[in-house]
Amino acid sequence: MNFKRILAVVLAAIMCLGVLASCNQGGGEETRPPEEQIGDANAGNFKSADYEGNEFTFLVIKHSDIIKDYYGGAFIDSEAMNGGKVNDAVFTRNHAVQQKYNVDIVEKSEVNGDPAQILQSYIMSGDFVFDVVYGWGYKLGACITENYLGDFNNLPDADFTQEYWSPSTIEDLTVDDRLFLSMNEISMNVLDWASFLFYNKTMAENRNIEAEFGSPYEMVEEGTWTYDKFLKMVQGASADLDGDNAITRNDFFGLLDGNGVGSGALQNCGVYYTTKNDDGSYELSFYSEKTLGIIDMVHKVYSNDKYVKDFEDIWNEPGSSADGFDDQWQYARSYFATDHALFCGGSANITSEQAFRDMESEYGVLPYPKYDVNQENYNATLDPLASVFALPSTERADIGSWERTGIILEYMAYKSHEILLPAYYNEVLQGQRMDDDRDHKMLDIIRNNIHYEFADLVSITSISDTITNMFKKPTMAASTYTRSQKKMINDLDDFYSKVIALD
Numbered sequence: 001m002n003f004k005r006i007l008a009v010v011l012a013a014i015m016c017l018g019v020l021a022s023c024n025q026g027g028g029e030e031t032r033p034p035e036e037q038i039g040d041a042n043a044g045n046f047k048s049a050d051y052e053g054n055e056f057t058f059l060v061i062k063h064s065d066i067i068k069d070y071y072g073g074a075f076i077d078s079e080a081m082n083g084g085k086v087n088d089a090v091f092t093r094n095h096a097v098q099q100k101y102n103v104d105i106v107e108k109s110e111v112n113g114d115p116a117q118i119l120q121s122y123i124m125s126g127d128f129v130f131d132v133v134y135g136w137g138y139k140l141g142a143c144i145t146e147n148y149l150g151d152f153n154n155l156p157d158a159d160f161t162q163e164y165w166s167p168s169t170i171e172d173l174t175v176d177d178r179l180f181l182s183m184n185e186i187s188m189n190v191l192d193w194a195s196f197l198f199y200n201k202t203m204a205e206n207r208n209i210e211a212e213f214g215s216p217y218e219m220v221e222e223g224t225w226t227y228d229k230f231l232k233m234v235q236g237a238s239a240d241l242d243g244d245n246a247i248t249r250n251d252f253f254g255l256l257d258g259n260g261v262g263s264g265a266l267q268n269c270g271v272y273y274t275t276k277n278d279d280g281s282y283e284l285s286f287y288s289e290k291t292l293g294i295i296d297m298v299h300k301v302y303s304n305d306k307y308v309k310d311f312e313d314i315w316n317e318p319g320s321s322a323d324g325f326d327d328q329w330q331y332a333r334s335y336f337a338t339d340h341a342l343f344c345g346g347s348a349n350i351t352s353e354q355a356f357r358d359m360e361s362e363y364g365v366l367p368y369p370k371y372d373v374n375q376e377n378y379n380a381t382l383d384p385l386a387s388v389f390a391l392p393s394t395e396r397a398d399i400g401s402w403e404r405t406g407i408i409l410e411y412m413a414y415k416s417h418e419i420l421l422p423a424y425y426n427e428v429l430q431g432q433r434m435d436d437d438r439d440h441k442m443l444d445i446i447r448n449n450i451h452y453e454f455a456d457l458v459s460i461t462s463i464s465d466t467i468t469n470m471f472k473k474p475t476m477a478a479s480t481y482t483r484s485q486k487k488m489i490n491d492l493d494d495f496y497s498k499v500i501a502l503d
Ligand SMILES: [Ca+2]
Pocket: 240, 241, 242, 243, 244, 245, 246, 247, 248, 251
């Protein structure tokens, strides 16, 4: 991904302080979690073990201790019940794991450091006594070639086909038959940073949009929610409310999106930057007539600010002001929350923003559309900044083992699916006055179809930079590709040759 975008996202994160903090504050007295959630009828399906009260430690690498650890989330450990839905679910889940295995779940944080340096210093000191590492995705991705990370395939009792191991990501994350990074439902980053669309249900009803274009919920379920339908809705929704012959932020427009060129359409349409050859090496695979067609289709609509406004379009309009907001990104997104856009691109994390909390209209969630009805699944791409799980490069010898790690992670992810996931759904959809089953179904669809753009996760930026430029100037797309092709291929080959040279 390009660094300008990373910077923008980081700044957004820095500026969004305190948004989710309510989960962690309150400092209530430690109370026991609900007994019925600790015990488990299915517990017998999981191996038994007694780990003698020893610690099972997550090394959590945070970006900074000055700001909130935005891309990690408070999903690993909790000190006490405090009434927060997510916090209490984390507490209850860990309590259940501790009770079943007589083990103490511990979160040890490292902040303000480069993960590669932090991991190296622990390894050099021979003091690498952690069981699992949790940290920003693309930074851990960049550590793969440094030989600091272990292979999840070493864990004999982890079953990656289970829903709580996010099986849709396993192939994306496998390099040279090894799984150095993984995502599972111990962290709600499976939704917090998976791209999808918010939909203003109240405005859709008030403006009779579904009468003309159909219900996107029905289309999703029928498998007919395609870019063609989506872009028609985006264009058809726009309306000049004040009659000044311009569609400004104070009117109603189809889509508000942070990615103003719409390049996420590639993954949504099933086109990923690379594919793996049978021998495990990577090949650039995104350039085709289909891709050029997607770029043209998206550009026609996204480049017209009557239909699509990105955040800068909002800031740059005369008279705009982010006063009263935590930052300008939240200010821009508030235009969705105050009924000026039918759709808003984003991820579940933004539902914690004040504008969404205060939103009077009801919002729903939808996956991004497909390319056409023949595409099998809707796709949701995980932000490469979102924290992921990794293992230390060698088996923990003091009180741990690969077997112990696998047994504990397996049960912890399973209990998370059972306890934390429903709490998180309620948190995300809490703005709803009417409990709408359809949105729960949509979140399930999104969660079960998440993918990584592998090149972004391992910090090969030349590819996403090229693609962004192709989306910006469709007439130059072919020559932009040709000019960058050699560099992109070299970067990919360089990454892969370093991986196969690892021990
Ligand atoms: Ca107007």
